[in-house]
Amino acid sequence: xxxxxxxxxxxxxxxxxxxxxxxxxxxxxxxxxxxxxxxxxxxxxxxxxxxxxxxxxxxxxxxxxxxxxxxxxxxxxxxxxxxxxxxxxxxxxxxxxxxxxxxxxxxxxxxxxxxxxxxxxxxxxxxxxxxxxxxxxxxxxxxxxxxxxxxxxxxxxxxxxxx
Numbered sequence: 177x178x179x180x181x182x183x184x185x186x187x188x189x190x191x192x193x194x195x196x197x198x199x200x201x202x203x204x205x206x207x208x209x210x211x212x213x214x215x216x217x218x219x220x221x222x223x224x225x226x227x228x229x230x231x232x233x234x235x236x237x238x239x240x241x242x243x244x245x246x247x248x249x250x251x252x253x254x255x256x257x258x259x260x261x262x263x264x265x266x267x268x269x270x271x272x273x274x275x276x277x278x279x280x281x282x283x284x285x286x287x288x289x290x291x292x293x294x295x296x297x298x299x300x301x302x303x304x305x306x307x308x309x310x311x312x313x314x315x316x317x318x319x320x321x322x323x324x325x326x327x328x329x330x331x332x333x334x335x336x337x338x339x
Contacts, residue, residue, distance in 0.1 A: 241291060272288030299315075
């Protein structure tokens with residue numbers, strides 16, 4: 177019996193742990209060819225190995241979604257090696273600083289914006305021309321609960337994670 181995602185190629189960011197890892201394993205069980213991306217090599221390799229154990233092919237790409245060159249390398253690698261990309265799952269995200277706005281570390285706040293806002297933008301920006309040309313493609317952007325149930329003194333970017 178054909179699996180739901182057989183013959184599909186998916187890029188999953190934040191795949192080293194948490195929901196990104198769970199999505200990668202679910203996609204692997206359904207037969208997708210995977211390009212798994214995250215910043216932490218050790219965790220990403222464990223996820224890729226678990227996905228490969230299901231009989232699918234999963235490749236690790238160590239990268240940072242807030243870096244345009246890393247994003248472009250990820251997309252180029254997937255298209256070159258698999259011949260296509262059908263699905264993008266952006267699960268990468270970080271917590272920003274928590275505390276009164278006047279007291280938080282400005283550079284940590286900016287870093288959260290880079291990952292949680294610019295990261296999804298870069299991924300979509302890099303893939304949209306390809307998806308438009310092919311007239312197909314799916315983009316799944318995940319957000320945290322901070323947008324709907326913010327934490328006290330959370331002056332950071334919860335709103336951006338809700339895209």
